[in-house]
Amino acid sequence: MLMAINNYRYLLPMSAEFLPTGIQITYLVAASLFILGLKKLGSPATARQGNVVAAVGMLLAIAATLLDRQVLNYEMILLGLAIGSVVGAIAAYKVQMTEMPQMVGLLNGLGGAASALVAFAEFWRLWQHGQVIPLDTNISILLDVLIGGVTFTGSIMAFAKLQGIVSGSPITFPLQQPINAFLLGSYIAGSAFLLTASSPNLAVFLVIVAISLILGVMFVIPIGGGDMPVVISLLNSFSGLAAAAAGFVVMNNMLIVAGALVGASGIILTEIMCKAMNRSLLSVLFGAFGSSGNTDAASSGTGTKNQTVRTIDPEEGAMMLGYARSVVIVPGYGMAVAQAQHSVRELADQLERLGVDVKYAIHPVAGRMPGHMNVLLAEANVPYEQLYDMEDINPQFEQTDVALVIGANDVVNPAARSDVNSPIYGMPILEVDKAKQTIVIKRGMSTGFAGVENDLFYKEKTTMLFGNAKEMVAKLVAQIKQL
Amino acid sequence: MTEALIAALFVFVLASFTGFEVINKVPPTLHTPLMSGSNAISGIAVLGAILASGAKEWNLSVVLGLIAVVLATVNVVGGFLVTDRMLQMFRKKTTN
Numbered sequence: 001m002l003m004a005i006n007n008y009r010y011l012l013p014m015s016a017e018f019l020p021t022g023i024q025i026t027y028l029v030a031a032s033l034f035i036l037g038l039k040k041l042g043s044p045a046t047a048r049q050g051n052v053v054a055a056v057g058m059l060l061a062i063a064a065t066l067l068d069r070q071v072l073n074y075e076m077i078l079l080g081l082a083i084g085s086v087v088g089a090i091a092a093y094k095v096q097m098t099e100m101p102q103m104v105g106l107l108n109g110l111g112g113a114a115s116a117l118v119a120f121a122e123f124w125r126l127w128q129h130g131q132v133i134p135l136d137t138n139i140s141i142l143l144d145v146l147i148g149g150v151t152f153t154g155s156i157m158a159f160a161k162l163q164g165i166v167s168g169s170p171i172t173f174p175l176q177q178p179i180n181a182f183l184l185g186s187y188i189a190g191s192a193f194l195l196t197a198s199s200p201n202l203a204v205f206l207v208i209v210a211i212s213l214i215l216g217v218m219f220v221i222p223i224g225g226g227d228m229p230v231v232i233s234l235l236n237s238f239s240g241l242a243a244a245a246a247g248f249v250v251m252n253n254m255l256i257v258a259g260a261l262v263g264a265s266g267i268i269l270t271e272i273m274c275k276a277m278n279r280s281l282l283s284v285l286f287g288a289f290g291s292s293g294n295t296d297a298a299s300s301g302t303g304t305k306n307q308t309v310r311t312i313d314p315e316e317g318a319m320m321l322g323y324a325r326s327v328v329i330v331p332g333y334g335m336a337v338a339q340a341q342h343s344v345r346e347l348a349d350q351l352e353r354l355g356v357d358v359k360y361a362i363h364p365v366a367g368r369m370p371g372h373m374n375v376l377l378a379e380a381n382v383p384y385e386q387l388y389d390m391e392d393i394n395p396q397f398e399q400t401d402v403a404l405v406i407g408a409n410d411v412v413n414p415a416a417r418s419d420v421n422s423p424i425y426g427m428p429i430l431e432v433d434k435a436k437q438t439i440v441i442k443r444g445m446s447t448g449f450a451g452v453e454n455d456l457f458y459k460e461k462t463t464m465l466f467g468n469a470k471e472m473v474a475k476l477v478a479q480i481k482q483l
Numbered sequence: 484m485t486e487a488l489i490a491a492l493f494v495f496v497l498a499s500f501t502g503f504e505v506i507n508k509v510p511p512t513l514h515t516p517l518m519s520g521s522n523a524i525s526g527i528a529v530l531g532a533i534l535a536s537g538a539k540e541w542n543l544s545v546v547l548g549l550i551a552v553v554l555a556t557v558n559v560v561g562g563f564l565v566t567d568r569m570l571q572m573f574r575k576k577t578t579n
Contacts, residue, residue: 031498034524035505041520042509048570051520055563058527065530071537073545080536080549081529084556091557092564103565104519107558111525114555118531121547125535128542136488236518239525246531248491256491257498258527264502265521269514370514378572387512 026064027254033057034258038265044384061254097379098336101369105159105232108239112151115242119144120209122249127200135195140248142191142208148242149212150219155235157220158228168225180218187211219285226410227284229369230273234281237266273370279427309445312463314472317439318479320463321347324401324437326357328393330430331377334407334442336367338469341380344406347473348382350480360386361393361403361430363411394431403435405456407442407469413454424452438462441472516569523562529555 034057040050062081071077088107095103119141126133133141160166190208194201223231240262247255274281312320321327335344348358360382366373374387388396397403405412408430415422416429432438433456440457444466447453456462465472509517532555536548 035501038502038505038517038521038524041517042506042513044510044512044573047513047516047573048567051516051563051566051570054520054524058524058559058563061527061530062533065533068534068537070534072539073537076545076549077533077536077552080532080552081556084529084553085560087553088557088560088562089564092561092568095565097569100515100519100565100569103561104515104522107519107561107565108522108525110554111522111528111558114526114528114532114551114558117547117551117554118528118535121535121544121551124542124547125538125544128544134485136485233518236522236525239522243525243528243531244495246528248488248495250531250534251487251491252530252534253491253494255527255530256495258524260495260498261502261505262521262525264499265506265517268503268506269518272514369518371512371517372515374512375515375569375572378569384573 020067020069023064023067024253026060030057030061030064030254031257033060034261038261061258065254096339097376098339099163100372100375101229101232102159102162104236104369105155105162105228108232108236109152109155109159111239112148112155112235112242114148115239115246116145116148116152116209116212118246119148119249123200123205127202127205130199132198133200137249138195140245142194144242144245144249145209146187146212146215147238147245149209150216151235151238151242153213153216154220154238155216155232157217158231158235161220161225162228166221168228170224171221176218176222180215183211183215183218187215223284227279229365229372230270230279230281230284232369233266233270233273234285235266237263237270240264240266269370273365309457310463311466312439314465314475315479317463317465318476318483320402320437320439321351321356321404321476322354322480322483324356326359326400327351327402327404328359328361328388328397328400328432328435330361330363330403330405330408330412330432331366331373332363332406332408332411333367334409335469336373336376336407338407338471340406340470340473341376341382343470343473343477345377345380345382347477347480348386350477354480354483358386359388359393359396361390361432362387363390363408363430364428366408366411390428390430397431397434400435401437403432403438405432405438405440405442406473409442409447409454410452412456413452415452415455419455422452432456433459433461436461439465441465441467441469443468512573516566516573519562519569520566523559523566526555526559526562529559 033053037050037054040046040053123141161168190204193204220231240259244256244259247259351358362373364370410424412430412432413424414433416424416427419425438461440462457464529552532548532551536545536552538545
C-alpha cells in the first residue's frame with residue numbers, strides 16, 4: 001500500500017499529491033513566518049522576537065509534516081526529534097560566545113549532512129524498487145548530494161580549523177588543482193552516466209557521494225584561518241541551497257522556500273564580509289592556489305624590524321588612561337580569545353568613574369564574524385551606545401587622547417592606507433594612529449592573520465604593553481583603582 | 484520538465500529574491516545572530532528527513548532518514564537557542 005503511494009507520487013504532478021490542503025496551508029503560514037522572522041532579525045529592536053517567530057514557523061512546519069500520510073513511523077521519528085533537540089539544546093547552552101563561529105560552522109555541517117542523507121535515502125529507495133528515476137528527481141538528487149556533501153565536510157573542516165584541531169594556515173600540496181579538476185570531472189562524468197543509465201547504478205552513485213565529500217575538504221583546506229568567517233558564511237548559503245535541493249527531491253515547497261531564503265541570505269552576508277576585508281570572494285577561495293603570492297607578503301615587511309618599539313608597564317599605562325579626557329577602546333580577536341571582555345568592561349567603568357569619556361571602536365570584521373565583537377561586548381554588559389562603527393569613530397580619533405588597542409592587529413595597520421604593496425592595502429582600518437597616544441596590548445610581536453608586519457607598533461606615539469589581554473587589563477584596572 | 488518541476492522552480496526563484504530583499508539592510512551588529520538564525524532555518528531539511536524516514540518497514544532509507552532527522556534537529560534547536568542566547572544579551576543593555 002505504502003509502496004503504491006510512494007510510486008504514485010512520482011507519476012503525478014505536485015498538485016495531485018495526497019497532501020491534504022491543511023498541511024499546505026500550514027506550510028504557507030510557516031513560510032510567511034520565516035520571511036517575517038528574517039525581516040525582524042534585521043533590526044536590533046525586534047531581532048529576538050524575529051528569532052522566536054522563525055522558530056514558531058519551524059515548529060508549525062515540522063508538526064504539519066508529521067501529519068503527512070506518508071509518515072507512519074512515528075515512534076522512531078519522534079525519538080529522533082527528541083534526541084536532536086536535547087543535543088542541540090545542550091550544545092546551545094554550553095558553547096562559549098567566543099566559539100560562536102565554530103558553533104555556526106558545526107550546526108551548518110549537520111544541516112548539510114541531513115540534506116545529503118535525504119537524497120541518499122531517496123536514491124536507495126528508488127534503487128531498491130528497481131525503478132527508473134525520473135530525470136528531474138535524478139538531477140535534484142545529484143545536486144543535493146553534491147551541495148549537501150560539500151557543506152557537510154567543508155563545515156567540519158572550517159570547524160576544525162577554527163577550533164585549532166587542524167592548522168589554520170592554508171594547506172596546499174602538489175597537483176592540488178589537477179586533482180580538484182579530476183574530482184570535478186569525475187563528478188560530472190558520473191552524473192552524466194547516472195542520468196542516462198536505464199536503471200539506477202548504486203556503485204556509481206556511491207562514488208558520486210564520496211567525491212562530493214572529498215570536494216568539501218578540498219574546498220576548505222587551502223583557505224587560511226583568517227578567511228574562515230567568509231567560508232562559513234558561504235557554507236551557510238550552501239546549506240540553504242542543499243535544503244532547497246532536498247525540497248526538489250521530495251517535491252516539498254516548504255523546503256524549497258526556506259532553503260532559498262537561507263541561500264540568498266548567506267550570499268548577501270558573504271558579500272558584506274568580503275567588502276569589509278577588501279577582498280573579492282574569488283581571492284578568498286582561490287588565493288592559496290596561487291601559492292607563492294601569500295608567503296611573499298609575510299617576508300616583505302622585514303625592512304621595519306630594525307626599528308624599536310616602546311614598551312611601558314601597567315602603572316604607566318594606567319596613568320595615561322586615567323588622566324586622559326577621552327579613551328577609545330579597540331577590541332580585537334586577541335581580547336576575545338583571552339576572554340577579557342568582562343575585564344575590559346571593568347576597565348571602562350573605572351575610567352568613567354574618573355570622568356574619562358570611553359568609547360569602543362568596532363571594526364566590521366573584529367572578532368571572527370561581522371557582529372561577533374558586538375555579541376562578546378554585549379555579553380559583558382557594555383552599553384550599546386558606547387559601541388561605534390568604523391565610519392562613525394574614525395573622524396573622532398584626532399580628538400582622542402588615548403586609543404587602547406586590545407588584541408587587534410591587521411584592522412589597525414596603517415599600511416592598509418599607505419603601502420600600495422601591502423597585501424592588506426585598501427582594507428578599511430580603524431585609524432588609531434591619528435589619536436594623540438596609542439597603547440597596544442598584545443602578547444608579542446607576531447603578525448596578525450594577514451601575516452603582515454604592523455608599522456603602528458613602531459610609531460613614536462605608540463606604546464606597547466606585552467602580555468595576555470585579560471591579565472594586562474586586570475593589572476590596568478588594579479592600577480587605575482589606586483589613582 | 485514536468486509541470487511540478489516548473490512550479491517548484493518558480494517558488495525557488497521567487498523565494499530567493501525575497502531572501503535578498505528581506506536581508507538586504509541589516510546593521511553589522513546583527514550579522515552574527517542573523518547568520519546563526521538563518522542557519523537554524525536551513526535545518527528545514529528536517530522535513531525532508533521526516534518524509535524520507537516515514538515508511539513503516541525497516542530499510543536503509545529509513546535508517547538514513549532517521550539519522551538525518553537527528554542531525555537536522557540538532558541544527559534547528561541548537562541554532563534557534565544559540566541565536567536567542569546572543570540576542571538576549573543585546574536586549575539586556577537596552578532595557579537596563
